[in-house]
Amino acid sequence: MDNSLTKYFTGELTPEEKEELLASVHIDAKLQQDFIDNQHLMASLSMLPQEDDREKARLKLSELMQKIKNK
Numbered sequence: 001m002d003n004s005l006t007k008y009f010t011g012e013l014t015p016e017e018k019e020e021l022l023a024s025v026h027i028d029a030k031l032q033q034d035f036i037d038n039q040h041l042m043a044s045l046s047m048l049p050q051e052d053d054r055e056k057a058r059l060k061l062s063e064l065m066q067k068i069k070n071k
Contacts, residue, residue, distance in 0.1 A: 005031075005038050 004021050007013045013021065025035045050056070 005034060009038055009042055 004013070004017070008018060008021055025031050
């Protein structure tokens with residue numbers, strides 16, 4: 001089942017597979033804890049700086065400024 005959790009968090013499961021996994025998570029306490037642990041890990045990883053963060057921030061600021069200018 002660990003492979004299914006990995007595939008879930010990397011977006012590799014079909015909708016049917018997701019539904020089956022989440023039903024299993026709902027009834028299996030160990031799997032539920034593993035799921036929560038993986039959620040926390042993914043959230044923590046998402047806060048790490050990315051290689052192109054500065055460029056993305058610059059582009060988003062530019063887009064925002066353009067939207068403000070166009071109003």
